[in-house]
Amino acid sequence: xxxxxxxxxxxxxxxxxxxxxxxxxxxxxxxxxxxxxxxxxxxxxxxxxxxxxxxxxxxxxxxxxxxxxxxxxxxxxxxxxxxxxxxxxxxxxxxxxxxxxxxxxxxxxxxxxxxxxxxxxxxxxxxxxxxxxxxxxxxxxxxxxxxxxxxxxxxxxxxxxxxxxxxxxxxxxxxxxxxxxxxxxxxxxxxxxxxxxxxxxxxxxxxxxxxxxxxxxxxxxxxxxxxxxxxxxxxxxxxxxxxxxxxxxxxxxxxxxxxxxxxxxxxxxxxxxxxxxxxxxxxxxxxxxxxxxxxxxxxxxxxxxxxxxxxxxxxxxxxxxxxxxxxxxxxxxxxxxxxxxxxxxxxxxxxxxxxxxxxxxxxxxxxxxxxxxxxxxxxxxxxxxxxxxxxxxxxxxxxxxxxxxxxxxxxxxxxxxxxxxxxxxxxxxxxxxxxxxxxxxxxxxxx
Amino acid sequence: xxxxxxxxxxxxxxxxxxxxxxxxxxxxxxxxxxxxxxxxxxxxxxxxxxxxxxxxxxxxxxxxxxxxxxxxxxxxxxxxxxxxxxxxxxxxxxxxxxxxxxxxxxxxxxxxxxxxxxxxxxxxxxxxxxxxxxxxxxxxxxxxxxxxxxxxxxxxxxxxxxxxxxxxxxxxxxxxxxxxxxxxxxxxxxxxxxxxxxxxxxxxxxxxxxxxxxxxxxxxxxxxxxxxxxxxxxxxxxxxxxxxxxxxxxxxxxxxxxxxxxxxxxxxxxxxxxxxxxxxxxxxxxxxxxxxxxxxxxxxxxxxxxxxxxxxxxxxxxxxxxxxxxxxxxxxxxxxxxxxxxxxxxxxxxxxxxxxxxxxxxxxxxxxxxxxxxxxxxxxxxxxxxxxxxxxxxxxxxxxxxxxxxxxxxxxxxxxxxxxxxxxxxxxxxxxxxxxxxxxxxxxxxxxxxxxxxxxxxxxxxxxxxx
Numbered sequence: 001x002x003x004x005x006x007x008x009x010x011x012x013x014x015x016x017x018x019x020x021x022x023x024x025x026x027x028x029x030x031x032x033x034x035x036x037x038x039x040x041x042x043x044x045x046x047x048x049x050x051x052x053x054x055x056x057x058x059x060x061x062x063x064x065x066x067x068x069x070x071x072x073x074x075x076x077x078x079x080x081x082x083x084x085x086x087x088x089x090x091x092x093x094x095x096x097x098x099x100x101x102x103x104x105x106x107x108x109x110x111x112x113x114x115x116x117x118x119x120x121x122x123x124x125x126x127x128x129x130x131x132x133x134x135x136x137x138x139x140x141x142x143x144x145x146x147x148x149x150x151x152x153x154x155x156x157x158x159x160x161x162x163x164x165x166x167x168x169x170x171x172x173x174x175x176x177x178x179x180x181x182x183x184x185x186x187x188x189x190x191x192x193x194x195x196x197x198x199x200x201x202x203x204x205x206x207x208x209x210x211x212x213x214x215x216x217x218x219x220x221x222x223x224x225x226x227x228x229x230x231x232x233x234x235x236x237x238x239x240x241x242x243x244x245x246x247x248x249x250x251x252x253x254x255x256x257x258x259x260x261x262x263x264x265x266x267x268x269x270x271x272x273x274x275x276x277x278x279x280x281x282x283x284x285x286x287x288x289x290x291x292x293x294x295x296x297x298x299x300x301x302x303x304x305x306x307x308x309x310x311x312x313x314x315x316x317x318x319x320x321x322x323x324x325x326x327x328x329x330x331x332x333x334x335x336x337x338x339x340x341x342x343x344x345x346x347x348x349x350x351x352x353x354x355x356x357x358x359x360x361x362x363x364x365x366x367x368x369x370x371x372x373x374x375x376x377x378x379x380x381x382x383x384x385x386x387x388x389x390x391x392x393x394x395x396x397x398x399x400x401x402x403x404x405x406x407x408x409x410x411x412x413x414x415x416x417x418x419x420x421x422x423x424x425x426x427x428x429x430x431x432x433x434x435x436x437x438x439x440x441x442x443x444x445x446x447x
Numbered sequence: 448x449x450x451x452x453x454x455x456x457x458x459x460x461x462x463x464x465x466x467x468x469x470x471x472x473x474x475x476x477x478x479x480x481x482x483x484x485x486x487x488x489x490x491x492x493x494x495x496x497x498x499x500x501x502x503x504x505x506x507x508x509x510x511x512x513x514x515x516x517x518x519x520x521x522x523x524x525x526x527x528x529x530x531x532x533x534x535x536x537x538x539x540x541x542x543x544x545x546x547x548x549x550x551x552x553x554x555x556x557x558x559x560x561x562x563x564x565x566x567x568x569x570x571x572x573x574x575x576x577x578x579x580x581x582x583x584x585x586x587x588x589x590x591x592x593x594x595x596x597x598x599x600x601x602x603x604x605x606x607x608x609x610x611x612x613x614x615x616x617x618x619x620x621x622x623x624x625x626x627x628x629x630x631x632x633x634x635x636x637x638x639x640x641x642x643x644x645x646x647x648x649x650x651x652x653x654x655x656x657x658x659x660x661x662x663x664x665x666x667x668x669x670x671x672x673x674x675x676x677x678x679x680x681x682x683x684x685x686x687x688x689x690x691x692x693x694x695x696x697x698x699x700x701x702x703x704x705x706x707x708x709x710x711x712x713x714x715x716x717x718x719x720x721x722x723x724x725x726x727x728x729x730x731x732x733x734x735x736x737x738x739x740x741x742x743x744x745x746x747x748x749x750x751x752x753x754x755x756x757x758x759x760x761x762x763x764x765x766x767x768x769x770x771x772x773x774x775x776x777x778x779x780x781x782x783x784x785x786x787x788x789x790x791x792x793x794x795x796x797x798x799x800x801x802x803x804x805x806x807x808x809x810x811x812x813x814x815x816x817x818x819x820x821x822x823x824x825x826x827x828x829x830x831x832x833x834x835x836x837x838x839x840x841x842x843x844x845x846x847x848x849x850x851x852x853x854x855x856x857x858x859x860x861x862x863x864x865x866x867x868x869x870x871x872x873x874x875x876x877x878x879x880x881x882x883x884x885x886x887x888x889x890x891x892x893x894x895x896x897x898x899x900x901x902x903x904x905x906x907x908x909x910x911x912x913x914x
Contacts, residue, residue: 186873188848195846214848214873 002077002084003052005036007061009069010046014355017041018066018230019073024056030076037073040230045351052076058083139166146171150180151190153199184211192217198224231320242382250377251426252413253434256400257393261408263440267447274447277313277367278338280390280412282446283436285309285329285337288363291429295362296385298420312361312381313341315348322348323381325361334446369393375411385420388433389413410437449554451477453776454568454583456560456721459486460493461753461765462589463544468773469587470551477581478553479560479570484544487591488762490537491610496633498533499613500793503640507674507795515832524641526618533613556581562722565746585748585776588728588736589769590721592714592754600625603689606708609634618643619706623694625684627654629792631711632670636795639674646677646703648684648696658798658853659805661819665836665855666794674795679703716755731757740783742772750776764788789867791860796836799863802851802870803841814844818876818900820892822856824907827887833857838892840866840876842900847875849897858889865893876900 007017021038024030035047036056054076061073075083137155139147143166147154150171157174159166175181178201185193185200189212193200196217203220205212228236257276264274288295288309296305311329315322324344329337347353366378367390378389393410400407412433416426436442452474455466463485466478483490502524509519548555558570558578568586570579594608607615609630620643624635627649639645647654655663670676684696684703694708716735723730729745731737735757742750750772753765771784789801808815819839822828828836836856843850852866869879880897884890898904 187875187878188843188846188873191848191875192846214846 002057002075002081003054004072005050005052005074005076007039007067007069007071007073008048010041010355014041014069016066016068019061019063020045021063022059023047026056026059027079028056030054030056041355046354050076055079057081137166138164140168142168143171148194150175151194151198151200152180153202184209186211186213189214189217193220196221196224229319231322235320238382239379243379246380246382247418248377248380248415249418249423249426250413250415251423251430252375252411253430254398255410255412255434255437256398257408257410257437258400259440260437260443261393263443272447274334274338275341276369276393277365278334278341279437279443280367280388280433281311281313281326281329281337281341281365282334283433284363284365284388285311285332286436287429287432289330290432291425293421293425294386294416294429296420297362297383298385298417300419303420306362308362310360310362312364312384313344314364314366314378315345317348317351322353322358323361323364324348324353324357325359363387365390369410375413377413378415380415380417385417386426386429387415389415448580448582449477450582451475451554452584453477453587453773454479454560454581454585455587455589455769456568457486457589457591457717457753457755458484458544458548458555459589459591459753459765460488460762461591461769462486462587463548463769464766465587465589465752465769465773466553467547467551468770469777470553472774472777474584474777476551476553477556477583478548479556479558479568479581481557481559483541484548484555485537485541486589487593487610488765489540489544491613493762494540495533495537495613496609496637497793498536499529500633500637502529502532503637504795507640511673512832526641527616530616559720561720562586562726562728565726565748585750586726587769587772587776588721588744588749588751588755589753589765590717590755591765592716592760594710595713595715596710597712600687600710601689603694605689605694605706606687606710608710612707612709620644621705621707622646623648623684623696623703623705623708625687625696625708625710626712627651627678627680628711628713629655629790631709632666632794633792634709634711635676636670636674636793639670639676640795644675644705646679646705648698648703649678649680650683652681654678654680655792655798657804658800659839661805661837661839662798662800662853662855666796666798669796669835670794714754714760716757718755733757741775741781742768742784743775748776759788759790761788761790785871787867787871789863791863793860796856797854797859799854799859799861799866800852801863801867802849804851804853805839805841808841808850813850815850816842816844816876816900818842818896818898820896820899820904820907822889822892825887825889825892825895827889827891828857830887831857838862838866838896840879840893840896840900842876842897847877847900849874849876849879852893854892856889862889862893865890869893 017039019037020040023035023037030036030050030052032050032053034050036050038045038047057075057077059074061067061071138159139154140161143154146168154166154171157166157170160170161167180201184205190200192214193203198217198220203212203216205216207213260279267274292305295309296303309329311326312323315324326340326344332340361381361384363384364381364387366387368376369390369392373391375391376389378387380387389412391411393408395406396409397404398407398409414426414430453469453476455462455478458478458480462478466476470476488494506522506524509522556570556579558572560568560570563569566583568581568583569577572578594610596608600606612634618638618641622638622643622645624631624645624647627647631647632654635645635647653663654667667678671678679698682699684698687696693704693706695702695704718730718734726749727746728736728749736744736751736755738744738751738756742752744751752768752772754760758764768784771782775781787802789799792798805817817839819837821837823834828834836859838854840849841851849870852863852870854862876897880894882894884894895904895906899907
């Protein structure tokens with residue numbers, strides 16, 4: 001009996017995902033532990049191994065289609081084995097739950113924000129094809145065939161047939177009105193445009209006498225709207241949600257890092273390596289314990305004050321950004337914090353973070369120190385009350401001991417949800433960070 | 448001091464068309480030439496070699512026409528007479544260039560041009576004395592290239608490059624050709640057809656490496672088997688020495704000897720004495736003058752065309768660039784230089800090539816189809832007794848666009864132009880397949896090869912389908 005490959009559920013909050021690549025073709029032998037396909041969730045791309053031995057008999061779910069977790073995606077079995085006619089249905093129990101009602105317990109409401117959205121909330125990743133004649137377009141078969149033959153998009157044509165139906169004459173008039181007869185197109189360019197589903201009337205020709213050449217079509221192909229990666233879509237949706245619903249305000253302070261940098265070097269010489277990020281994360285953790293309201297979440301009607309620090313750190317990865325979470329940061333020593341941070345950052349860069357490692361943060365630090373910036377403002381991660389933006393540490397004139405000196409200055413900017421945190425608290429929190437980072441005695445006691 | 452809108456330095460196949468085009472567009476034009484009008488191509492390259500090859504080809508056919516029912520009896524050639532005819536052809540063409548320049552009102556300066564500034568050029572006579580100073584708006588550098596003669600090659604009367612070889616009035620009985628590139632192979636074929644004992648030595652793994660391996664194989668097997676040329680590849684020729692009546696060198700452990708050696712291992716740009724630094728023109732490491740796609744050098748009013756800019760070293764590429772540069776210099780809307788340049792090689796058999804090779808497609812991991820048709824299956828080729836060779840298309844598998852074409856065999860250098868037109872117009876294999884070609888002609892092969900790209904060849908048995 002053929003074994004069913006299912007779309008795995010890789011985290012508590014994971015509800016759906018897409019196969020981005022099948023590593024095996026139908027008919028390929030599959031060994032236990034072989035990578036059969038690669039999936040992309042709203043958090044990460046991951047490789048999936050086979051639990052079975054045999055031959056990949058059938059692929060049920062093609063690349064690029066989003067499905068709920070536990071959906072059967074293929075069969076592994078003996079060559080020639082007969083397969084069931086209909087694929088088994090996906091277990092209903094795992095279907096996305098409806099959003100929690102507003103009156104739900106506070107903790108529940110808070111966590112639902114960081115959860116992957118229900119499929120209905122997400123734009124459908126339909127393949128973008130300019131000339132794809134929508135099934136809703138009211139057009140006669142002859143008109144449709146003419147449009148296809150001429151490689152144009154009929155969706156903008158006004159129909160003169162019964163009930164506004166587009167008829168062949170409408171397409172012909174449209175072609176005449178847009179100078180289709182004078183259009184010069186190389187044969188290969190026309191073929192490529194048809195293949196790529198482009199509207200030839202929208203392509204500018206740069207060949208002799210304005211002839212549309214292959215490279216013109218290639219340029220149009222490159223400019224064609226493409227479905228963003230799952231990760232980009234999630235970033236887009238979450239940041240829009242945050243920035244349009246949370247009233248942000250910003251507090252900046254300059255931190256004199258001269259002494260800490262010297263102390264860090266001293267530690268390094270004695271064999272203890274810490275990154276600047278380690279000190280910042282530790283200072284943030286300590287300050288959050290002093291200002292629980294900054295470590296909170298509000299939906300505008302209620303507030304949940306978190307009792308532990310789940311510290312998110314933004315890590316940039318190719319074509320996106322991920323935020324791995326340091327669990328219960330307040331319970332970790334400096335050394336442990338450093339170790340956890342290093343492991344998570346490495347996993348993030350290698351694309352190996354599991355969805356559970358990227359959810360449930362209560363505060364986030366975004367460090368652009370390596371990117372040579374003076375200052376920047378970050379957008380609050382949904383489900384949190386504030387985010388810290390850390391800019392580069394660089395030599396600058398500063399008043400030190402009553403005199404202007406060149407000091408190592410780092411600007412940090414706190415973005416705050418004004419619904420729950422006011423200016424005075426934001427300022428106090430920012431200055432608490434500054435004070436800690438400039439207090440060498442503190443670091444001597446912690447390292 | 449004389450003033451011109453456009454000054455062209457060098458009157459080769461790039462320079463003189465540039466001058467004529469600029470004059471057609473109404474510019475006042477000067478052209479500076481230090482040797483002969485027509486440059487390398489006309490005087491010491493394309494034209495004289497093809498004149499000699501015309502004789503050697505015919506001689507070879509005369510001696511090998513038994514299969515056509517012909518016998519020429521006792522044949523002989525007079526190399527001095529062949530050389531004289533070559534000089535006459537060259538002389539006629541050269542005076543033609545002079546007439547064209549004169550007819551278009553281009554002023555010719557005999558001497559060596561040298562920049563004194565961005566807009567000032569001095570002309571020095573053969574004695575080095577300044578004979579004229581020109582003030583110019585734009586300048587087109589078309590000084591071309593010359594044979595490279597590296598230091599490890601000793602100097603001597605018996606070791607020559609192509610230009611000196613063409614000055615000979617007696618053909619050596621044996622010849623070592625150093626370099627299996629286009630120039631080396633053409634000279635090798637010519638000498639071998641006239642009965643010389645020829646050895647080609649190429650350091651790379653094969654001769655004519657820019658071509659696809661199937662094209663190379665066709666040429667190499669013919670020149671080895673039918674012309675008796677020895678082709679040695681994969682090792683350099685070492686310890687080259689020029690004795691009194693003999694030149695020698697070591698190919699691995701084997702000592703090679705011949706009456707003469709022709710060195711054809713590449714060409715270097717002619718920029719010495721041009722005073723490029725005075726105009727602020729940059730050159731690259733190899734000494735070429737790099738240009739943008741409009742043929743402009745690092746100085747916006749100064750253009751460089753042809754061999755000297757380090758692009759394709761072909762006369763017709765220089766001509767195309769020369770016309771483009773002249774139009775750009777005359778303020779027409781700027782035009783990019785053509786990128787699609789066909790090439791022809793006058794070996795025996797001939798080779799024509801344009802666009803992408805199968806090899807290059809593979810290196811770029813492009814998804815291509817190959818459509819090939821052999822002359823052995825072509826009526827006209829059989830009728831002519833010239834049934835060696837083939838043509839092939841390199842076709843984009845997705846769009847059916849023709850990306851490259853290669854021909855080897857009789858008339859390949861003429862055949863390639865149809866392919867160049869088709870590729871530049873971005874035709875598809877289907878369209879060439881539907882284009883009616885005359886029967887019986889060699890050109891039909893293109894149509895058949897286009898069908899072959901779709902596996903729908905009429906005059907070739909279908910490939911056996913795997914069961």
